[in-house]
Amino acid sequence: MTELSLVQAVNAALRHAMNEDERVLVLGEDVGIDGGVFRATEGLFKTFGEQRVLDTPLAEASIAGVSIGLAVQGFHPVAEIQFTGFAYVCIDQILNHASRLRARTRGRLTCPMVLRSPAGGGIKAVEHHSESPEAMFAHIPGIKVVMPSSPALAYGLLLAAIRDPDPVVFLEPTRLYRAAREDVLDDGAGMPLGQCLTPRTGRDVTIVAWGAMIKEALEAADQLAAENIEAEVIDVATLKPLDSATILASVERTGRLVIAHEAPMTCGYGAEIAARVAGRAMTSLLAPIERVTGYDTMMPYARMEAQYLPKVGAILAAARRAMAFT
Amino acid sequence: MSGKQLLCVLDRDGKLVGPMPKFAREPAELQRLYRTLVLTRIFDTKAIALQRTGRLGTYASSLGQEAVSVGAAAAMAKNDVLVPSFREHGAQLWRGVTLKELFLYWGGDERGNDFADPREDFPNCVPVASHAPHAVGVALAFRLRGNKRAAVCVFGDGATSKGDVAEALNMAGVWKVPAVFVINNNAWAISVPREKQTAAATLAQKAVAAGIPGEQVDGNDVIAVRAVTERALARARQGLGPTLIEALTYRLCDHTTSDDASRYRDNAEVSGHWPAEPVARLRSFLTNCGHWDKNKEEALLHECSSAVEGAAEEYLATPAQPISSIFDYIYAKIPAELAEQREAAAVQAQSDA
Ligand SMILES: Cc1ncc(C[n+]2csc(CCOP(=O)(O)OP(=O)(O)O)c2C)c(N)n1
Numbered sequence: 001m002t003e004l005s006l007v008q009a010v011n012a013a014l015r016h017a018m019n020e021d022e023r024v025l026v027l028g029e030d031v032g033i034d035g036g037v038f039r040a041t042e043g044l045f046k047t048f049g050e051q052r053v054l055d056t057p058l059a060e061a062s063i064a065g066v067s068i069g070l071a072v073q074g075f076h077p078v079a080e081i082q083f084t085g086f087a088y089v090c091i092d093q094i095l096n097h098a099s100r101l102r103a104r105t106r107g108r109l110t111c112p113m114v115l116r117s118p119a120g121g122g123i124k125a126v127e128h129h130s131e132s133p134e135a136m137f138a139h140i141p142g143i144k145v146v147m148p149s150s151p152a153l154a155y156g157l158l159l160a161a162i163r164d165p166d167p168v169v170f171l172e173p174t175r176l177y178r179a180a181r182e183d184v185l186d187d188g189a190g191m192p193l194g195q196c197l198t199p200r201t202g203r204d205v206t207i208v209a210w211g212a213m214i215k216e217a218l219e220a221a222d223q224l225a226a227e228n229i230e231a232e233v234i235d236v237a238t239l240k241p242l243d244s245a246t247i248l249a250s251v252e253r254t255g256r257l258v259i260a261h262e263a264p265m266t267c268g269y270g271a272e273i274a275a276r277v278a279g280r281a282m283t284s285l286l287a288p289i290e291r292v293t294g295y296d297t298m299m300p301y302a303r304m305e306a307q308y309l310p311k312v313g314a315i316l317a318a319a320r321r322a323m324a325f326t
Numbered sequence: 327m328s329g330k331q332l333l334c335v336l337d338r339d340g341k342l343v344g345p346m347p348k349f350a351r352e353p354a355e356l357q358r359l360y361r362t363l364v365l366t367r368i369f370d371t372k373a374i375a376l377q378r379t380g381r382l383g384t385y386a387s388s389l390g391q392e393a394v395s396v397g398a399a400a401a402m403a404k405n406d407v408l409v410p411s412f413r414e415h416g417a418q419l420w421r422g423v424t425l426k427e428l429f430l431y432w433g434g435d436e437r438g439n440d441f442a443d444p445r446e447d448f449p450n451c452v453p454v455a456s457h458a459p460h461a462v463g464v465a466l467a468f469r470l471r472g473n474k475r476a477a478v479c480v481f482g483d484g485a486t487s488k489g490d491v492a493e494a495l496n497m498a499g500v501w502k503v504p505a506v507f508v509i510n511n512n513a514w515a516i517s518v519p520r521e522k523q524t525a526a527a528t529l530a531q532k533a534v535a536a537g538i539p540g541e542q543v544d545g546n547d548v549i550a551v552r553a554v555t556e557r558a559l560a561r562a563r564q565g566l567g568p569t570l571i572e573a574l575t576y577r578l579c580d581h582t583t584s585d586d587a588s589r590y591r592d593n594a595e596v597s598g599h600w601p602a603e604p605v606a607r608l609r610s611f612l613t614n615c616g617h618w619d620k621n622k623e624e625a626l627l628h629e630c631s632s633a634v635e636g637a638a639e640e641y642l643a644t645p646a647q648p649i650s651s652i653f654d655y656i657y658a659k660i661p662a663e664l665a666e667q668r669e670a671a672a673v674q675a676q677s678d679a
Binding site for chain 1: 658
């Protein structure tokens with residue numbers, strides 16, 4: 001066991017995957033000698049060399065596009081997009097190509113690639129560096145979308161993503177990169193994609209979140225406990241494919257649902273979860289579904305960023321509303 | 327580049343105007359090229375006829391451009407990988423994609439992309455230019471594995487305006503990957519003529535900024551196209567990196583069957599280009615050399631037509647796949663939520679029937 005930060009866990013997973021399978025390649029801007037601007041690929045260049053850790057020219061669409069070519073030829077490229085604000089040009093490649101190659105060739109060509117990118121706000125970065133585009137990617141058939149909330153999850157889920165036979169978009173919550181350390185066993189075990197986790201159980205209200213918002217969700221649950229409200233916290237972890245069963249089972253027990261995410265509300269991924277619960281567990285609901293989200297605005301610059309990001313208080317208030325509803 | 331002379335072996339009358347490359351000294355090889363040009367054209371005619379009678383979807387004709395397609399493909403080794411846009415039927419046919427597969431694809435059936443033969447070739451790329459980076463990835467894979475293989479990517483003149491092509495040429499140049507980019511310059515991108523597409527004097531010169539060689543070739547001269555692509559591929563296999571080839575041809579047809587080119591293009595312009603078209607050009611040459619005659623032509627037309635007719639019938643007789651098939655290839659393993667949708671779709675289809 002070693003105590004690792006989330007970004008170190010990403011690094012450990014990459015190293016493990018590259019050691020176990022020489023088809024795994026890392027490519028992106030500054031991922032080589034520099035080890036990536038967040039150091040996620042630190043040291044890989046030294047160990048694996050320039051044939052396996054490739055500094056690309058500055059061209060995000062082609063980082064995704066070249067990865068498709070490599071993947072179709074049997075490599076397992078792990079492409080880094082430096083910030084998700086620059087991943088939007090990759091949507092063409094992911095949506096029009098990576099996601100549908102298997103289907104449109106009826107399985108003849110496949111695309112086992114991972115597109116990694118730091119995502120979300122909270123580090124007072126400059127504009128375009130704090131985007132939360134998980135819903136945009138999750139809307140695309142044929143890809144998988146993962147957002148880990150802890151070093152151990154980052155390690156296990158990234159390994160699973162790299163070993164997955166289909167394209168995976170792996171969004172790393174920037175604000176958790178160095179926020180905390182935890183013991184991570186570098187055993188290459190991996191964790192299954194497509195499963196929600198339940199970091200805290202409770203019988204009164206279900207709080208669903210993912211990525212960085214898990215921190216706020218758990219803090220809210222702590223405070224609710226002091227009020228004798230037992231909140232269950234569900235970490236979605238894989239947004240696509242969604243493990244609705246875990247969420248539905250929880251809501252069937254608690255009867256109350258609060259969904260928290262930092263992306264804007266409209267067409268955010270919370271809407272998908274709310275719709276599924278409304279459609280399948282309506283009769284279990286004792287209160288309206290609450291959504292705690294970012295606003296339908298741009299992520300503001302650093303000075304007001306904290307006011308944009310949903311805070312523990314907002315989750316608490318939503319949970320209390322749900323509890324008080326009669 | 328702009329100063330360099332356009333490579334041409336046969337002039338528009340099929341007269342020899344340049345040195346014969348080695349392959350072209352074999353009459354049988356020239357006849358093979360000629361056969362695929364003819365087959366492509368007959369396929370094209372049939373595809374349009376099927377579309378006009380509601381039995382095929384929107385179709386992008388390759389009339390007049392067959393030599394770019396066939397010439398580029400003929401230069402390739404069997405295990406090279408073709409990364410085409412949507413007008414390279416000739417290249418696909420040369421590579422071994424079957425007529426039936428082509429009909430299926432244009433008829434709206436994904437099984438048309440599941441080529442029995444060039445298993446590693448890419449399917450048509452409908453979004454303009456976005457396949458160019460794929461060719462770089464494929465070529466990079468070859469380089470990393472030490473394969474002596476190469477990727478050949480074909481796109482139109484319009485595609486060269488997109489960032490994807492600039493990015494791909496740039497990356498291919500930096501990494502010196504074994505890729506050959508062929509611009510099928512048919513002078514038009516739907517209604518936008520080449521001179522409104524770019525202020526650059528040639529499209530080949532787009533190679534300059536990427537630090538790679540760029541060449542122009544007469545795209546109606548299948549011998550020249552093959553020769554120039556062979557040279558580029560040889561270079562690629564020697565580890566010397568990518569090449570950009572601009573093949574100058576002309577779109578003798580509408581952009582697609584949904585297009586009416588008379589809205590933006592003079593008929594006189596089109597007729598002016600007919601005398602340069604590639605099929606008659608090679609036929610004249612072969613005939614003048616005594617390697618072709620009326621009987622051979624008739625036999626060939628008969629053979630190609632019956633192959634095309636047979637394939638069209640097979641295509642028309644192929645039943646559509648069940649709706650469940652749209653779920654079956656989305657992921658390697660179907661996720662639970664999708665399995666539910668698959669079941670629901672099957673039930674829906676049953677009740678619709
Ligand atoms: C990205 C994108 N934009 C627009 C279109 C619609 N479209 C299809 S073909 C075409 C023109 C392409 O011209 P060119 O690259 O010269 O190829 P050609 O069709 O002439 O072979 C356009 C605009 C498209 N398919 N993809």
